[in-house]
Amino acid sequence: xxxxxxxxxxxxVFEEAPVELRCNYSSSVSVYLFWYVQYPNQGLxxxxxxxxxxxxxxxxxxxxxxxxxxxxxxxxxKPSVHISDTAEYFCAVTDAGGTSYGKLTFGQGTIxxxxx
Amino acid sequence: DGxxxxxPKYLFRKEGQNVTLSCEQNLNHDAMYWxxxxxxxxxxxxxxxxIVNDFQKGDIAEGYSVSREKKESFPLTVTSxxxxxxxxxxxxxxxxxxxxxxxxxxxxxxxxx
Numbered sequence: 001x002x003x004x005x006x007x008x009x010x011x012x013v014f015e016e017a018p019v020e021l022r023c024n025y026s027s028s029v030s031v032y033l034f035w036y037v038q039y040p041n042q043g044l045x046x047x048x049x050x051x052x053x054x055x056x057x058x059x060x061x062x063x064x065x066x067x068x069x070x071x072x073x074x075x076x077x078k079p080s081v082h083i084s085d086t087a088e089y090f091c092a093v094t095d096a097g098g099t100s101y102g103k104l105t106f107g108q109g110t111i112x113x114x115x116x
Numbered sequence: 117d118g119x120x121x122x123x124p125k126y127l128f129r130k131e132g133q134n135v136t137l138s139c140e141q142n143l144n145h146d147a148m149y150w151x152x153x154x155x156x157x158x159x160x161x162x163x164x165x166x167i168v169n170d171f172q173k174g175d176i177a178e179g180y181s182v183s184r185e186k187k188e189s190f191p192l193t194v195t196s197x198x199x200x201x202x203x204x205x206x207x208x209x210x211x212x213x214x215x216x217x218x219x220x221x222x223x224x225x226x227x228x229x
Contacts, residue, residue, distance in 0.1 A: 009156065034217050043122075043206055043220030044159075051215055090158065094214040101166055102147050102214030103174070106158040 002027040002093045002100070006107035013081055014115050021076040021110045023091035030096040033074040034104065035065055038088045047089075050074060051096070061085070086114045119143040122207050122221035128229050129194070129201065137192045137224045139207035146211065148190035149218070152176060153204040162205075165190055194226060202228050 007022040025031060032051050036044040048059025055067040065076045074091060091107040094100050120141040129135045139148065147166050151159040161174030165184040179198025184190055194201045204225050208218035 004158075032215055036217075036220075041204075041223070041225065043222045044208075044218070045220070046217045049215075049217050092217075096215075098214070100214065101164065101172075102210050103149070103161060103164060104159075104214065104218060106151075108156060108158040 002031060002095060002105045004091050004093050004105055004107035006089075006091055006110050008110050009108065010111045010113065012113045012115060015083055016080050018079050019077065019081050019085075019112065021089050021091075021112065023074045023076065023107060025072050025074065025091070025093045027072075027093065027095065029099075031093050032096050033065075033067060034092040034094075035059065035063070035074070035076050036090045036092060037061075038090065038109075040087075044090060047076070081112070081114050083114050083116060085112060087112060120207065120209055120219055120221045122205075122224050124224060125222065127224055127226045129226060131228055132196045134193055134195050135226065137194070137205055137207075137226070139190045139192065139221060141188050141209050143209060143219070144187070145209040145219075146187070147209060147214075148184070149208045149210075150174075150180075150182065150190070150192045151206045151208065153206060153223075159206065162192065201226055 003026045005024045013019045034049045035047040038044045050067045058064045088109045092104040123138045149164040150162040163182040165171035181193045207221040
């Protein structure tokens with residue numbers, strides 16, 4: 001089984017500042033990792049995913065994440081945030097071998113608030 | 117919603133009533149999932165289905181039931197046995213073994229009145 005811990009429940013930041021949302025995972029097998037964004041009263045939208053290969057993954061809206069196997073982390077970063085990035089962000093994991101039948105395990109979420 | 121539709125968007129239920137949430141998809145994906153979202157708790161898996169006429173319990177299945185009679189439909193019934201049903205419910209679909217991630221519906225907010 002896998003687990004995910006998002007280390008910050010809320011992250012306030014000023015517009016145009018850089019931001020990092022932290023995610024650690026636990027698994028005894030190889031994993032696929034995902035970041036999702038959720039705007040109020042909406043479903044989740046995929047930002048980016050790590051399957052294999054390059055540990056730096058680029059996604060939509062200028063976000064990127066780095067997979068660190070030794071630290072079991074998958075932190076999300078953006079060099080300059082906008083007001084429109086205000087949302088809740090979820091890190092998720094599934095096992096790469098398919099034994100979880102595609103089930104994703106989600107972290108508790110991080111609310112990013114961008115202030116003008 | 118990219119081919120996945122949840123309805124209704126808002127639902128109010130009296131205590132003791134069963135209610136059914138709809139999830140329909142036209143992307144021909146095999147796997148469908150129901151998650152419950154509560155503030156500060158992330159998403160918790162209720163039920164999932166990999167194939168028609170088959171489904172499996174997730175982590176919090178008590179008080180819920182599902183059916184998968186058609187590939188495109190995976191309705192969730194919240195029964196009167198669910199003691200704390202007020203939550204945001206999300207349906208998701210995917211292909212293969214999950215490497216594509218999920219496509220989510222827009223959710224149903226259920227409130228017990």
